[in-house]
Every structure is written in C-alpha cells, then in structure tokens.
Amino acid sequence: MLKQNYQALVIGSTGAIGQAFVDYFRADPRCAGVQELARTTQPGLDLLDPKSIHAAAQAVARQGPFQIIVDATGALTIDGQGPEKSIKALTAEHFTRALQVNTIGPALLLKHFVPLLAAEQRSIYAKLSARVGSISDNRLGGWYSYRASKAAMNMVLQSAALEWHRRQPGWRFVALQPGTVRSRLSEPFSAGVPLLLEPEVSVVGLMRALEKLQAQAGAHFIDHQGQTIGW
Numbered sequence: 001m002l003k004q005n006y007q008a009l010v011i012g013s014t015g016a017i018g019q020a021f022v023d024y025f026r027a028d029p030r031c032a033g034v035q036e037l038a039r040t041t042q043p044g045l046d047l048l049d050p051k052s053i054h055a056a057a058q059a060v061a062r063q064g065p066f067q068i069i070v071d072a073t074g075a076l077t078i079d080g081q082g083p084e085k086s087i088k089a090l091t092a093e094h095f096t097r098a099l100q101v102n103t104i105g106p107a108l109l110l111k112h113f114v115p116l117l118a119a120e121q122r123s124i125y126a127k128l129s130a131r132v133g134s135i136s137d138n139r140l141g142g143w144y145s146y147r148a149s150k151a152a153m154n155m156v157l158q159s160a161a162l163e164w165h166r167r168q169p170g171w172r173f174v175a176l177q178p179g180t181v182r183s184r185l186s187e188p189f190s191a192g193v194p195l196l197l198e199p200e201v202s203v204v205g206l207m208r209a210l211e212k213l214q215a216q217a218g219a220h221f222i223d224h225q226g227q228t229i230g231w
Contacts, residue, residue, distance in 0.1 A: 001122050001124075001210075001211045001212075001213075002028075002030060002031075002067055002068060002124075002211060003030070003067065003121065004030050005030065005031075005032040006030060006031055006032060006066075006067040006068065006118075007031075007032055007033050007034075007035070007063065007064055007065065007066045007067060007118075008021075008025040008031055008033070008034040008035070008066060008067070008068045008069075008070070009034070009035045009036075009037070009060060009063075009064070009066045009068070009069045009070070009113070009116070010022050010025070010034060010035070010036055010037070010069075010070045010072060011037045011038075011045065011069070011070065011071045011072065011073060011109060011113070012037070012038055012071060012072035012073035012074070012128070013036035013037060013038045013041065013072070014038040014039070014040060014041075015038075015072055015073075016181060016182070016199040017072050017128060017178055017181055017199050017202065017203065018036075018038070018070070018072035018073075019199070020199035020200045020202065020203040021070050021072060021203050022034055022036055023200065023203075024200070024203050024204065024207060033063065035060050035063050035066075037056055037060065043055060043056045043059040043060075044056070047073060047100065047101055047104075047105025047106070047108075047109075048100055048101070048105065050108055053105070053108045053109060053112055054108075054112055056112075057112035057113050057116065060116070061116055064116045064117075064118070065116055065117060065118035065119065065123075066116055066117055066118060066123070067117070067118045067121055067122075067123050067124070068123065068124040068125075068126065068210075069113055069114075069116065069117060069124070069125050069126070070126045070128070071106055071109050071110075071113075071125075071126070071127045071128060072128045073101075073105065073106055073109070073128070074101065074102050074106070074128055074130075074150075075098075075101045075102065076146055078094065078097045078098060078101060079094070079097060081094050083142065083143035083144075083145065083146045083147075084142060084143060084144050084145060085142050085143075086142065087144060090144050090145065094145055095144070095145045095148070097145075098145035098146055098148070098149040099145075099148075099149050099152065101149070102146070102149035102150055102152075102153055103149045103150075103152040103153045103156065106127060106153055106156070107153065107156045110125070110127075110156065110157070110160050113125075114160065114164060117168075117171060119168060120168075120170070121170065122170045122171070122172065122215065123168070123170070123171050123172070124171070124172045124173075124174065124210055124213075125160075125171070125172070125173050125174070126173075126174045126176055126206075126210060127153065127157050127173075127174070127175055127176065128176050128178065129150055129153065129154055129157075129175035129176055129177055129221065130146070130150045130177060131177045131223070131229060132146060132147050132150060133147060133149075133150025133151045133153070133154050133175075134151070134154075134221070134229050134230055134231060135151055135231065136230035136231060137229060137230055153175075154175050154219075154221065154231060157173055157175055157219045158173075158218055158219045158231070160173060160219075161173035161217075161218050161219040162217060162218055165215075165216075165217045165218070169215060169217075170215050171215060172210075172213050172214075172215050172216075172220065173218075173219040173220070174210060174213065174219060174220045174221075174222060175219055175220065175221040175222075175229075176206055176222065176223075176224075177221070177222065177223040177224070177229055178197070178199075178202040178203075178206060178223075178224055179195070179197045179202050179205075179223060179224045180195070180196055180197065181196075181197050181198070181199050181202050182196050182197065182198055182199065197224070201224075202224045203224075205224035205225055205226070206222075206224050208226065209222050209223075209224070209225070209226035212226065
C-alpha cells in the first residue's frame, strides 16, 4: 500500500521499537526518506512540553508530507516506579505521570502531526499501544495506571480516526500491539514470557499487517501478527 518514494516519520525513534522502525524504513527501497524525532534529536521533542511538540511538528513539516507516521513513544516504568500489582500501590502522582506520558503527550502528537500526512493517499498514522490497554482483554487486573493510560490513548486515537475519516476516508489510524519485545522497557517484566521478540521481528510483522489494512471509519487495533484486538 505504501507507494514508491514515500516519506516516513518515526516519533520516539531512540527506543527499541522506534529504532527498529527507522531501520526498516531505511532498508526499504521504496522509502525516499525517514525523519526521526525524540528527546535527543534536533529538533528535540518532550512529551511533557506541549510547546516542544508544536515546534517539532513545524520543523519537520517541510520534510513531508508523510505517507506513514509512527508514534513509538510511551513508558511502562516512570520515575523508577513500575506498574502497580495492587490498587493499594496506586498513587495520584504516578497515575498523573502515566497519563501525561502515555495519553496527553501522544494526544498532542496526534493534534500536531496528523495534518502532516499525505492527503488523498492511503496514509497511515500508527500509534504504539499495548494489549493491556484493551478493556475487553483484561483478565488479570492490576497495572492500573499503565492500563488506564493506554486505554485512554486508544480512545483518543479512535476519536481522531472518526473525525479525520470525514475528510480523508482513505487514511488508516492504527493502535499497535508489538508483542513482548526485548528492550529496556520490557526487561523487568519478561521473565516467563514464552515468546520474547527481537524488535526488528516485531516491526516486520507490524509493517506487513499495516500494509494490508483497509481504510475504515474508526481505528484498527492489531498485533504484530496482524490479528485484531478487541478494544
């Protein structure tokens, strides 16, 4: 579905999955260029700083339009604290920070970067999500702040997909579940995981799935095997 000489943008390019997306696009002969954004790039981008998000979008706009934008931002462990195993561990401070990093910041990315997608094409806005953000798939409980922040971001993505479908019916908005990927983020929680994916393996699967998706009124929620996940 991605056309010859397409332009790509990866936000959160310094993470394991973000870097794997960058590597994928660089290796794809159809890709004319990939732009990277992260806290350490120039321009830099900080999810906790709305002005930096706006400025970064303005700075890369001249490199577009982009046929695919991947938001690979997000955090499971925040300020040294991992997900809560019990509601007794829930604090307002940690919950607020999770929402800032996993919901509010990415929502502002949607606001400022979706307009940079290539119009009148089957463009893609893909947001890294998590299966634990699925309300219907929650069978274990726990992980209150992370689950809630990811579920909230899924709702934001769904709303944006419905809004933009009225203007650009060919665009696809997609929440991505990459699987449990070998990374610094997942390392403390990977014990006993039957299938630990290398980042590049996950991204190849995600890209294959993305290129097969049809446009619809609303967002998709898929895993690295192309399987649909319930909201």
